[in-house]
Amino acid sequence: MNKATNLFRNPSVSLRLSSSFSHSAALSPTQPPHDLAACIASLQACARRQNLRKGKQVHSFMLANGFVRSPLSTTSLINMYSKCNQMDDAVSTFNYQSFDHNVFAYNAVIAGFIANGLGRDGFEFYRRMRFAGVLPDKFTFPCVIRGCSGVLELRKIHGLVVKFGLELDVYVGSALVNTYLKFGLMEEAQEVFDELPVRDVVLWNAMVNGFAQIGRLEEALAVFRMMGEEGVVPSRFTVTGVLSVFAVMGGFNNGRAVHGFATKMGYDSGVEVLNALIDMYGKCKCVGDALKIFEMMVEKDIYSWNSIIAVHEQCGDHDGTLRLFDRMLRAGVLPDLVTITTVLPVCAHLAALMHGREIHGYMIKNGLERDVNVDDVQITNAVMDMYAKCGSMRNAYMVFDKMRNKDVASWNIMIMGYGMHGYGSRALDVFSDMFEAQIRLDEVTFVGVLSACSHTGLVREGREFLRQMKSKYGVVPTIEHYTCVVDMLGRAGHLEEAYELVLEMPIETNPVLWRALLAACRLHGNQDLAEVAGQKVIELDPGHSGNYVLMSNLYVANGQYDEVTEVRHSMSQQNVKKTPGCSWIELKDGVHAFITGDRAHPKANFIYAELDSLTARLGEIGSVPHF
Known part of the structure; x- marks a missing residue:
């Protein structure tokens, strides 16, 4: 995994708090603050900028100079570690103090857990606070409400809010509205909203964003319109919420109108609004607009990079996705799990093994595999899928073998990988192990098994699997399974049997199945059956260029050039364009993509000279280039 060091030039630093305690002198800042007030101001700045290294230096200086004995120091340190996503250090700071903690210290820890997506931990810390006899205040409840994991917990906290006389507080009310909506309790959310005497923009945002987050897009827009009718001026958070609605709905025109409003209000200088605009334009398939906003951003955070990378991945620009990822690393921005789950499938698609291996090394080095809970299987599956599609089945198996929990997708990836690369017997062994482990088999499992039989000529086994x-x-066999078997029989030269299966299968055929039969006829030179299959596939899918290419190549192989001309004429009449071929190769300096006829590569002259030389040598041995 040495290459990970080269690709990720800025490895994350994760010093434990105990190290700060024992090496305080070594970590003292070069220009230390002179008093407690300066230290706290420094910590606040570190929290805003997420500067963990500087924050640890200030913490060490405070320890050395006895500045950590006040409750205000503790709260400031907890806040700094929380904002830097270091909740272990935040809790260690809380526990380090021997004096009784006040509500502000508890609030800082609870808020930190909630902000870092650890709602369950935040709620448990609230329980610890109540057990210690510390009463919550109006700053405690908004965070605790968001940490509720079920309706029962939420109702209990709501009752306590009423008991404390805080039900009319706008921030507590906003949290209740948002959390009730998160659980789909729209009537309760509306009731809280209606009972609040003062409805400021924060409360309206809770309604708009709450509806948006549960997919009730029309309701979110209705609240947004009502907000305008009430004369409430939307804030930055309103804009981001409404943009997320238009992103899902594909509402380009409305999204552009909100963009204009944000510009008019001066909101387009904020990173959150710009990130939402990138996401909206990207999901509306306006990649150019999204990229334009990204390039004009003065400050780009991890969400900016993740958004623009995801936009390119969703639009199928895999080469562009990897270029942006490399650029992100050069900018010194460390990827997170969102980045990795976006880029790994791109590496799999491009067979970019070097990139994929370095990403996996980065995950191991920075403990990202251990930071996930529910999604750990999905993340590991993505790594395994990347190795399998890149042809590195040894690494794929190592990942698979170390998995504590394997789902059906884990087994399917291994079966598909072995089959794809010609290890049919190994694929069937994995299938047998899967069956013995009593894993529920699904349609994808048998696509993998039958594909493995097809690619390795295991005709007898393939027939038996389809029958059983x-x-x-x-x-129940689907069209995909019959297509695999037709392909298997065709590759093995059993064309008549394949044709009989097509005619006798109990479900309706589709162009893909006929195209598999046509490809097999072209492979074995069976022109009569090819013309039957070709006529059928063109009838079902006249706009697919592959149909014409297969027929043309068959005629070329048989020396029937008049028929080749007829095929090309038919393509012209149907206005069918052959999709340019595209290939790519991964080198040390990145992935190089090539499109037929493309001369944009800086070494195009050298490449085409080599290509002409190879074509000439092929001609000398009697090889005729295909259509």
Whole structure:
């Protein structure tokens, strides 16, 4: 994993608090603050900038100079560590003090857990606070409400809010509205909203964003319109919430109108609004607009990079996705799990093994595999899928073998990977292990098994699997499974049997199945059956260029150049354009993509000279280039 050091030039620093305690002198800042007030101001600045290294230096200086004995110091340190995503250090700071903690210290820890997406931990810390006899205040409840994991907990906290006389507080009310909506309790949210005498923009935002987050997009827009009718001026948070609605709805025109409003109000200088605009334009397939906003941003955070990378990935620009990822690393921005889960499938698609291996090394080095809970299987599956699609089955198996929990997708990835790369017997061994482990088999499992039989010529086994799918394994064959078997029979030269299966199968055929038969006819030179399959596939899918290419190549192989001309004429009449071929290769300096006829590469002259030389040598041995 040495390459990870080269790709990720700025490895994250994660010193434990105990190290700060024992090495305080070594970590003292070069220009230390002179008093407690200066230290606290310094910590606040570190929290705003998420400067963990500087924050640890200030903490060490405070320890050395006895500045950590006040409750205000504790709260400031907890806040700094929380904002730097270091909740272990925040809790250690809380526990380090021997005096009784006040509500502000508890609030800082609870707020830190909630802000870092650790709602359950935040709620448990609230329980600890109540057990210690510390009474919550109006700053405690908004965070605790957001940390509720169920309706029962939420109702109990709501009752306590009423008992403390805080039900009319706008921030507590906003949290209640947002959390009731999160659980789909729209009537309760509306009731809280209606009972509040003062409805400021914070409360309206809770309604707009709450509806947006649960997918009730029309309701979110209705509240937004009502907000305007009430004369409440939308804030930055309103804009980000409404933009998220238009992003999901694909509402480009409305999104652009909100963009204009944000510009008019001066909101377009904020990172959060710009990130929301990138996301909206990207999901509306306006990649150029999204990229333009990204490039004009003075300050780019991790969400900015994740948004623009995701935009390119969603639009299928895999090469552009990797270029942006490399640029992100050069800018010194460390990827998070969102970045990694976006980029790993791109590495799999491009077979960019070097990139994929370095990303995996970065995950291991920075403990990202251990930081996930529910999604740990999905993350590991993504790593395994990348290795399998890049042809590194040894690494794929190592990841698979170390998994504590394997789901059906984990097994399917291994079966598909072995089959794809010609290890049919190994794929069937994994299938047998999966069956013995009593993992529920699904349709994807048998696509992998039948594809493995097809790619490695295991015709007898493939026939048997298709026959037993429903009776033994309880999976009803679909068109994808019949296509795999037709492909298997065709590759093995059993063209008549494949054709009979197509005619006798109990479900309706589709162009993909006929195209598999056509490809097999072209492979084995069966022109009569090819013309039957070709006529059928063109009838079902006249706009697919692959149909014409297969027929043309068959005629070229048989020397029937008049028929080749007819095929090209048919393409012209149907206005069918052959999609330019694209290939790519991964080198040390990145992934190089090539499109047919493309001369944009800086070494295009050298590449085409080599290509002409190879074509000439092929001609000398009688090889005729395909269509």
